[in-house]
Amino acid sequence: MYSSQYWYLQNHSLFKHLNSSDLNEICYIAAYKTVRKGDIIFFSEENIGRVFTLKKGSLKIVRIDEQGNEIVKDILKVGDLFGSLDLIESNEDEYAIVLSDTATFCSFKAADFEKFIENKPDVAVKYTKWIGFWFKRLENRYSNIMFKDVKTRLMSFLKDIAKDHETDTDGYVSLPNYLTHQDIASLICSTRQTVTSLLNTLKAEGVLTYSRKEIKLKTAALES
Amino acid sequence: MYSSQYWYLQNHSLFKHLNSSDLNEICYIAAYKTVRKGDIIFFSEENIGRVFTLKKGSLKIVRIDEQGNEIVKDILKVGDLFGSLDLIESNEDEYAIVLSDTATFCSFKAADFEKFIENKPDVAVKYTKWIGFWFKRLENRYSNIMFKDVKTRLMSFLKDIAKDHETDTDGYVSLPNYLTHQDIASLICSTRQTVTSLLNTLKAEGVLTYSRKEIKLKTAALES
DNA sequence: ATGCTTTTGTCGGCTAAAAGACCAATTCAG
């Protein structure tokens, strides 16, 4: 019964403080899966109303708007929650694409989770705070988009990724880059061409270097 | 003990299903206040970490950005929650201004509420869903701002307000208008001048009429 | 290798809407 699933859940800050009988219970309602690069996780059908949490790898959340445009909504990394976070069933037009070579995630039905937190009110509060945190994050991202120009947005996007990476010896932070310029454009709400030329001006300014698989950002540029 | 505070809380969908002993408890942690037009509610100092809910009137949430610009973030009406919704203490740079002649609101400390929902897990779930709803709302508003042009944004802003108002006999929905063009501009993320001239083109197109105190929107324009 | 597809690079034209400037109309305070 002490399955390997345990340690992961326990590692997640949302569940960190639960004892093993709690874990037992949540494991009962949880399901695990490992998928490969390019695989798609739909939030419809059997996944409706599920909350996912990413154990390994990274993925991007994509939404199709009315005109059929692919909009990259978010890039997620280990520990992030996604899916029906709000415990509301919906998100018909959203799905996730795996960016890393493999990705492992866990999921449980929001409805089950609801039942679970009814007995564990402290988890409920934690969960609410977690959602609140995401709320803030979203708010920030959007206010950025509205009030900053594209160049600033691109920079804060890069800085944001850089936060999770060690700075190299040579004064650069190396960011693995699974994203095309098109993806980046979509994330910072701009166009492919603009991103390309901005990356080149930034290169010219000595702020960064980049190839297809990585972006090296000058650590000095992380200030301000 | 059956104070007048009761009926208000009971009227709020979040607390509707609570019995009177629950209400007793939440009233214990709640505080009430009535304020006048133009009054400001700061979220700092003694209000830090408070959740507010509006009983009567309307108000606007304003934020001051780094450059000192006033940004109108939201317009709230009866029943809306505001303040430290996420149960996280913050929002230093935000405050609310009363728009209607008077406004009455209730507030409780997030920390107290936390304790309260620990005994009332069903409220916790409801609350989480409520937050989720706001999350969606925010998401929608911003995706509007990003992908629609100003005119469309203005129209959906008006339609959004119109939802809460009865259509008049003459085929118009009358919207009381406490907002200056500057405010509207700020809400839909545009400029005063653009809003003014757009309102006038819309008037020319016969979609609406407006004066300083009301905007009359043609009901036919509510479709699509 | 060889071709096919996807991604990147660059350029100029184009447009929505911001920004500035000024005046008219309202509102408000004393």
Place this chain on the structure above:
DNA sequence: CTGAATTGGTCTTTTAGCCGACAAAAGCAT
């Protein structure tokens, strides 16, 4: 009632950055 302050109206100028077009480079499959 009167003058100041706020709000609304309409110009004109300016600009960020979108868009289309096309070429070069890199990735990928056979």
